[in-house]
Amino acid sequence: MPGLMNEEHTFLYDYGGVIPQTVTISSYTTAHEQLRLSSDNLTKVMIESILPECIDPKINIKELYEPDYWLLLRHLRMVTWGPFHTPGHYICLECAKENSDNGIVTKWDGMINLADMAIVRPDDAKELVLTHTINRDKFIFLDADVTVHLNKCKDLLLIERTRVSEEQKKLLPLAASISSVEGVDFVAVEEVVDWLSSLMPADFDVITEEYTQAFKFGLTNRCNVKCPKCGGAAFCYVQVNDNYFRPTRENLTEWKKLLGNSKGKVRSGKQ
Ligand SMILES: [Zn+2]
Numbered sequence: 365m366p367g368l369m370n371e372e373h374t375f376l377y378d379y380g381g382v383i384p385q386t387v388t389i390s391s392y393t394t395a396h397e398q399l400r401l402s403s404d405n406l407t408k409v410m411i412e413s414i415l416p417e418c419i420d421p422k423i424n425i426k427e428l429y430e431p432d433y434w435l436l437l438r439h440l441r442m443v444t445w446g447p448f449h450t451p452g453h454y455i456c457l458e459c460a461k462e463n464s465d466n467g468i469v470t471k472w473d474g475m476i477n478l479a480d481m482a483i484v485r486p487d488d489a490k491e492l493v494l495t496h497t498i499n500r501d502k503f504i505f506l507d508a509d510v511t512v513h514l515n516k517c518k519d520l521l522l523i524e525r526t527r528v529s530e531e532q533k534k535l536l537p538l539a540a541s542i543s544s545v546e547g548v549d550f551v552a553v554e555e556v557v558d559w560l561s562s563l564m565p566a567d568f569d570v571i572t573e574e575y576t577q578a579f580k581f582g583l584t585n586r587c588n589v590k591c592p593k594c595g596g597a598a599f600c601y602v603q604v605n606d607n608y609f610r611p612t613r614e615n616l617t618e619w620k621k622l623l624g625n626s627k628g629k630v631r632s633g634k635q
Protein backbone atom coordinates (compact mmCIF):
# COMPACT_ATOMS: atom_id res chain seq x y z
CA MET A 365 0.00 0.00 0.00
CA PRO A 366 1.39 3.40 -0.94
CA GLY A 367 2.39 5.75 1.87
CA LEU A 368 0.13 8.22 3.57
CA MET A 369 1.49 11.16 5.50
CA ASN A 370 0.76 11.10 9.24
CA GLU A 371 1.23 13.95 11.68
CA GLU A 372 0.15 14.79 15.19
CA HIS A 373 -2.50 17.48 15.51
CA THR A 374 -3.25 19.32 18.75
CA PHE A 375 -6.59 21.06 19.16
CA LEU A 376 -6.78 24.67 20.33
CA TYR A 377 -9.90 24.11 22.47
CA ASP A 378 -10.22 21.74 25.41
CA TYR A 379 -12.98 19.15 24.94
CA GLY A 380 -12.83 17.92 28.52
CA GLY A 381 -11.62 14.47 27.52
CA VAL A 382 -14.57 13.78 25.18
CA ILE A 383 -12.17 14.45 22.28
CA PRO A 384 -8.45 13.88 22.94
CA GLN A 385 -6.29 17.02 22.93
CA THR A 386 -3.91 15.48 20.39
CA VAL A 387 -4.85 13.17 17.51
CA THR A 388 -3.11 11.79 14.46
CA ILE A 389 -4.10 13.25 11.11
CA SER A 390 -3.32 11.40 7.90
CA SER A 391 -3.54 12.58 4.32
CA TYR A 392 -6.73 11.89 2.44
CA THR A 393 -6.64 9.43 -0.45
CA THR A 394 -7.48 9.68 -4.14
CA ALA A 395 -10.83 8.04 -3.31
CA HIS A 396 -11.50 10.94 -0.92
CA GLU A 397 -10.40 13.43 -3.58
CA GLN A 398 -12.92 11.95 -6.01
CA LEU A 399 -15.58 12.27 -3.32
CA ARG A 400 -14.59 15.90 -2.76
CA LEU A 401 -14.69 16.67 -6.48
CA SER A 402 -18.11 15.09 -6.88
CA SER A 403 -19.56 17.10 -3.98
CA ASP A 404 -20.84 20.64 -4.43
CA ASN A 405 -20.44 21.34 -0.72
CA LEU A 406 -16.92 21.36 0.72
CA THR A 407 -18.01 21.86 4.36
CA LYS A 408 -20.44 18.94 4.26
CA VAL A 409 -18.12 16.48 2.50
CA MET A 410 -15.23 17.37 4.84
CA ILE A 411 -17.18 17.16 8.10
CA GLU A 412 -19.32 14.16 7.24
CA SER A 413 -17.10 12.04 5.01
CA ILE A 414 -13.43 12.92 4.70
CA LEU A 415 -12.26 14.23 8.10
CA PRO A 416 -13.80 11.32 10.09
CA GLU A 417 -11.64 8.91 8.07
CA CYS A 418 -8.41 10.90 8.40
CA ILE A 419 -8.32 11.29 12.19
CA ASP A 420 -7.11 8.64 14.59
CA PRO A 421 -8.61 7.80 17.05
CA LYS A 422 -12.14 8.24 15.69
CA ILE A 423 -13.72 11.42 16.99
CA ASN A 424 -17.05 13.14 16.42
CA ILE A 425 -16.01 15.90 14.02
CA LYS A 426 -19.41 17.60 14.43
CA GLU A 427 -18.50 18.45 18.04
CA LEU A 428 -15.34 20.40 17.10
CA TYR A 429 -15.47 24.16 17.50
CA GLU A 430 -15.17 26.18 14.32
CA PRO A 431 -11.61 27.47 14.97
CA ASP A 432 -10.42 23.88 15.41
CA TYR A 433 -12.17 22.92 12.16
CA TRP A 434 -10.24 25.53 10.15
CA LEU A 435 -6.94 24.54 11.77
CA LEU A 436 -7.68 20.87 11.07
CA LEU A 437 -8.61 21.59 7.46
CA ARG A 438 -5.36 23.47 6.91
CA HIS A 439 -3.42 20.57 8.40
CA LEU A 440 -5.29 18.10 6.18
CA ARG A 441 -4.40 20.21 3.15
CA MET A 442 -0.74 20.29 4.22
CA VAL A 443 -0.37 16.55 4.81
CA THR A 444 -2.24 15.73 1.58
CA TRP A 445 -0.95 18.33 -0.87
CA GLY A 446 1.98 19.93 0.94
CA PRO A 447 2.11 23.41 2.47
CA PHE A 448 2.58 25.48 -0.69
CA HIS A 449 -0.26 27.49 -2.14
CA THR A 450 -0.67 30.11 -4.86
CA PRO A 451 -3.18 32.67 -3.57
CA GLY A 452 -3.21 34.66 -6.84
CA HIS A 453 -2.81 38.09 -5.28
CA TYR A 454 -1.10 40.14 -2.61
CA ILE A 455 -1.89 43.39 -0.87
CA CYS A 456 0.84 45.90 -0.06
CA LEU A 457 -0.45 48.96 1.73
CA GLU A 458 2.82 50.82 1.14
CA CYS A 459 2.67 50.36 -2.66
CA ALA A 460 -1.06 51.12 -2.60
CA LYS A 461 -0.34 54.50 -0.98
CA GLU A 462 1.92 55.43 -3.89
CA ASN A 463 -0.38 54.23 -6.68
CA SER A 464 -3.77 55.01 -5.27
CA ASP A 465 -5.42 54.57 -8.71
CA ASN A 466 -4.49 50.89 -8.98
CA GLY A 467 -6.42 49.67 -5.95
CA ILE A 468 -4.77 47.67 -3.23
CA VAL A 469 -5.07 44.09 -4.56
CA THR A 470 -2.27 43.16 -6.97
CA LYS A 471 -2.30 40.02 -9.12
CA TRP A 472 0.57 37.73 -8.18
CA ASP A 473 1.70 34.24 -9.15
CA GLY A 474 4.03 33.74 -6.18
CA MET A 475 3.46 31.04 -3.59
CA ILE A 476 3.08 31.02 0.15
CA ASN A 477 3.66 28.38 2.81
CA LEU A 478 0.34 27.73 4.58
CA ALA A 479 2.32 27.08 7.78
CA ASP A 480 3.00 30.85 7.82
CA MET A 481 -0.68 31.76 8.19
CA ALA A 482 -1.26 33.81 11.30
CA ILE A 483 -2.92 32.14 14.29
CA VAL A 484 -4.42 34.21 17.11
CA ARG A 485 -3.72 32.42 20.39
CA PRO A 486 -4.87 33.53 23.85
CA ASP A 487 -2.34 34.48 26.52
CA ASP A 488 -4.37 32.46 28.98
CA ALA A 489 -6.49 29.40 28.10
CA LYS A 490 -9.31 30.96 30.18
CA GLU A 491 -9.84 33.42 27.33
CA LEU A 492 -11.10 30.57 25.14
CA VAL A 493 -14.72 31.16 26.09
CA LEU A 494 -17.54 29.17 24.52
CA THR A 495 -20.44 31.53 25.23
CA HIS A 496 -20.72 35.26 25.61
CA THR A 497 -23.62 37.37 26.84
CA ILE A 498 -24.05 40.83 25.39
CA ASN A 499 -25.61 42.99 28.05
CA ARG A 500 -28.60 45.11 27.00
CA ASP A 501 -26.68 48.24 28.05
CA LYS A 502 -24.39 47.78 25.03
CA PHE A 503 -27.24 48.21 22.53
CA ILE A 504 -28.48 51.51 21.19
CA PHE A 505 -32.13 50.47 20.74
CA LEU A 506 -32.53 46.80 21.68
CA ASP A 507 -33.69 46.21 25.24
CA ALA A 508 -32.66 42.59 25.82
CA ASP A 509 -29.58 40.55 26.72
CA VAL A 510 -28.31 38.43 23.82
CA THR A 511 -26.23 35.28 24.34
CA VAL A 512 -24.03 33.95 21.56
CA HIS A 513 -21.99 30.75 21.42
CA LEU A 514 -18.98 29.64 19.46
CA ASN A 515 -20.24 27.60 16.52
CA LYS A 516 -19.37 23.92 16.27
CA CYS A 517 -19.04 21.89 13.08
CA LYS A 518 -22.66 20.78 13.55
CA ASP A 519 -23.66 24.47 13.37
CA LEU A 520 -21.69 24.79 10.13
CA LEU A 521 -23.75 21.91 8.73
CA LEU A 522 -26.95 23.60 9.90
CA ILE A 523 -25.84 26.78 8.10
CA GLU A 524 -25.21 24.76 4.92
CA ARG A 525 -28.60 23.09 4.87
CA THR A 526 -30.70 26.11 5.82
CA ARG A 527 -32.38 27.77 2.87
CA VAL A 528 -32.84 31.52 3.17
CA SER A 529 -32.98 34.34 0.66
CA GLU A 530 -29.74 35.44 -1.01
CA GLU A 531 -29.54 38.68 1.00
CA GLN A 532 -30.06 36.80 4.30
CA LYS A 533 -27.34 34.22 3.62
CA LYS A 534 -24.58 36.30 5.17
CA LEU A 535 -26.57 36.49 8.41
CA LEU A 536 -26.73 32.71 8.82
CA PRO A 537 -23.41 32.09 10.63
CA LEU A 538 -24.23 34.73 13.23
CA ALA A 539 -27.83 33.50 13.47
CA ALA A 540 -26.60 29.94 14.15
CA SER A 541 -24.44 31.27 16.99
CA ILE A 542 -27.28 32.99 18.85
CA SER A 543 -28.22 30.85 21.83
CA SER A 544 -30.86 33.13 23.28
CA VAL A 545 -32.43 36.56 23.16
CA GLU A 546 -34.20 37.54 26.34
CA GLY A 547 -37.95 37.50 25.85
CA VAL A 548 -37.90 35.83 22.41
CA ASP A 549 -38.47 32.15 21.71
CA PHE A 550 -36.81 30.90 18.56
CA VAL A 551 -37.68 27.48 17.20
CA ALA A 552 -35.66 27.47 13.98
CA VAL A 553 -32.55 29.28 12.78
CA GLU A 554 -34.62 30.92 10.00
CA GLU A 555 -36.48 32.79 12.74
CA VAL A 556 -33.20 34.08 14.13
CA VAL A 557 -32.24 35.28 10.65
CA ASP A 558 -35.56 37.14 10.43
CA TRP A 559 -34.98 38.63 13.86
CA LEU A 560 -31.45 39.78 12.91
CA SER A 561 -32.82 41.24 9.66
CA SER A 562 -35.33 43.30 11.59
CA LEU A 563 -32.76 44.91 13.92
CA MET A 564 -31.53 48.45 13.62
CA PRO A 565 -28.13 48.30 11.87
CA ALA A 566 -26.46 49.97 14.87
CA ASP A 567 -27.57 47.10 17.13
CA PHE A 568 -26.64 44.48 14.55
CA ASP A 569 -23.12 45.98 14.49
CA VAL A 570 -22.90 45.62 18.27
CA ILE A 571 -23.69 41.90 18.03
CA THR A 572 -21.18 41.40 15.20
CA GLU A 573 -18.41 43.22 17.04
CA GLU A 574 -19.08 41.45 20.34
CA TYR A 575 -19.06 38.08 18.59
CA THR A 576 -15.80 38.83 16.76
CA GLN A 577 -14.16 40.03 19.95
CA ALA A 578 -15.29 37.09 22.11
CA PHE A 579 -14.32 34.43 19.55
CA LYS A 580 -11.27 35.94 17.92
CA PHE A 581 -8.96 32.96 18.42
CA GLY A 582 -7.71 30.52 15.84
CA LEU A 583 -6.45 30.67 12.29
CA THR A 584 -6.78 34.00 10.50
CA ASN A 585 -7.40 34.07 6.75
CA ARG A 586 -4.23 36.09 6.23
CA CYS A 587 -0.67 35.21 5.39
CA ASN A 588 2.18 37.71 5.57
CA VAL A 589 4.38 37.89 2.48
CA LYS A 590 7.26 40.05 1.31
CA CYS A 591 6.05 42.58 -1.26
CA PRO A 592 7.51 41.56 -4.66
CA LYS A 593 7.77 45.26 -5.63
CA CYS A 594 9.03 47.21 -2.61
CA GLY A 595 10.19 44.33 -0.39
CA GLY A 596 8.04 45.65 2.45
CA ALA A 597 5.48 43.85 4.57
CA ALA A 598 2.55 42.70 2.43
CA PHE A 599 -0.11 40.04 2.95
CA CYS A 600 -2.63 37.95 1.09
CA TYR A 601 -5.95 36.42 1.95
CA VAL A 602 -6.25 32.64 1.90
CA GLN A 603 -9.71 31.51 0.94
CA VAL A 604 -10.76 28.00 1.86
CA ASN A 605 -12.53 26.87 -1.29
CA ASP A 606 -11.98 24.23 -3.96
CA ASN A 607 -8.88 26.08 -5.11
CA TYR A 608 -7.36 25.58 -1.64
CA PHE A 609 -7.27 21.84 -2.31
CA ARG A 610 -5.97 22.23 -5.84
CA PRO A 611 -2.26 23.08 -5.66
CA THR A 612 -0.39 23.98 -8.83
CA ARG A 613 2.35 21.83 -10.33
CA GLU A 614 4.88 24.36 -8.94
CA ASN A 615 3.39 24.02 -5.45
CA LEU A 616 3.86 20.25 -5.63
CA THR A 617 7.41 20.52 -7.00
CA GLU A 618 8.29 22.78 -4.08
CA TRP A 619 6.81 20.24 -1.67
CA LYS A 620 8.87 17.49 -3.25
CA LYS A 621 12.02 19.58 -2.66
CA LEU A 622 10.99 20.12 0.95
CA LEU A 623 10.40 16.41 1.49
CA GLY A 624 13.73 15.58 -0.16
CA ASN A 625 15.22 12.52 1.38
CA SER A 626 12.55 12.30 4.04
CA LYS A 627 10.22 10.80 1.41
CA GLY A 628 11.35 7.36 2.53
CA LYS A 629 10.15 8.17 6.05
CA VAL A 630 6.50 8.39 5.00
CA ARG A 631 4.79 5.69 6.94
CA SER A 632 2.83 3.08 5.12
CA GLY A 633 -0.94 2.94 5.58
CA LYS A 634 -3.00 4.54 8.31
CA GLN A 635 -1.76 4.42 11.87
ZN1 LIG B 1 5.02 47.04 -1.74
